[in-house]
Amino acid sequence: MRSVDRDFDFCVKAMTTSLRKYEGLWVAIADGKVIAEGKNQRVVFERARRENPESDPLMVRVLPKETLVV
Amino acid sequence: MRFTYPYVPCGTLYGVVKRPYIPVRLEGRSSSVRYLAVVDSGADRSMIPLQTARFLGLPVARKSERRTRGVGGEIGVVQSHVKLTMAQGTNRLSFDRLVVDVPIRNLVMPLLLGREGFLERFTVCLHPRGYVTLDIDPDEKIHGRSSEFNR
Numbered sequence: 281m282r283s284v285d286r287d288f289d290f291c292v293k294a295m296t297t298s299l300r301k302y303e304g305l306w307v308a309i310a311d312g313k314v315i316a317e318g319k320n321q322r323v324v325f326e327r328a329r330r331e332n333p334e335s336d337p338l339m340v341r342v343l344p345k346e347t348l349v350v
Numbered sequence: 351m352r353f354t355y356p357y358v359p360c361g362t363l364y365g366v367v368k369r370p371y372i373p374v375r376l377e378g379r380s381s382s383v384r385y386l387a388v389v390d391s392g393a394d395r396s397m398i399p400l401q402t403a404r405f406l407g408l409p410v411a412r413k414s415e416r417r418t419r420g421v422g423g424e425i426g427v428v429q430s431h432v433k434l435t436m437a438q439g440t441n442r443l444s445f446d447r448l449v450v451d452v453p454i455r456n457l458v459m460p461l462l463l464g465r466e467g468f469l470e471r472f473t474v475c476l477h478p479r480g481y482v483t484l485d486i487d488p489d490e491k492i493h494g495r496s497s498e499f500n501r
Contacts, residue, residue: 337383343458346362347459
């Protein structure tokens with residue numbers, strides 16, 4: 281199943297694979313790929329917009345594996 | 351109106367868990383940003399990290415801090431509100447003034463969408479086949495309605 285949102289679909293496919301290396305960080309995803317990452321979401325967002333001014337990035341906190349949502 | 355999203359498989363100490371994340375747009379005084387948020391059917395209220403609230407320019411008044419207790423222990427939170435928009439295909443739904451709690455400390459946490467003011471408006475189904483659906487009566491007038499807060 282796909283969601284119609286390319287960036288969301290990227291998360292579905294990549295959260296346990298290519299996004300694992302960003303554990304604990306914020307990532308900005310646009311056009312189905314990571315365009316910026318870091319600890320501070322404001323910095324990450326601004327870097328993403330500098331990188332791709334037309335983008336409307338999806339901001340994702342890649343949770344450490346110790347995190348359980350309870 | 352129906353919104354359907356596949357679960358997002360996430361790595362944990364206990365192996366892969368599939369979380370009901372959905373993409374939402376949050377809008378505050380200074381920014382309008384898309385985020386992944388967890389549909390948390392067990393949460394009384396919605397909660398967003400302090401860093402997100404500050405980035406969006408949400409009003410966060412420390413003097414209104416309250417102590418709340420959950421399964422993770424006791425934390426101080428302040429109440430704020432945010433505009434939230436969901437969009438999928440031609441379906442679009444906005445909550446102009448969704449009440450959210452903001453922890454006063456920087457916590458590693460996802461954005462959590464709880465019942466008050468949000469999930470209570472939907473029929474939510476966490477399907478065993480790997481997706482979450484949120485259904486809302488098309489006649490319900492969400493746009494422009496405010497979430498209430500018990501003072």
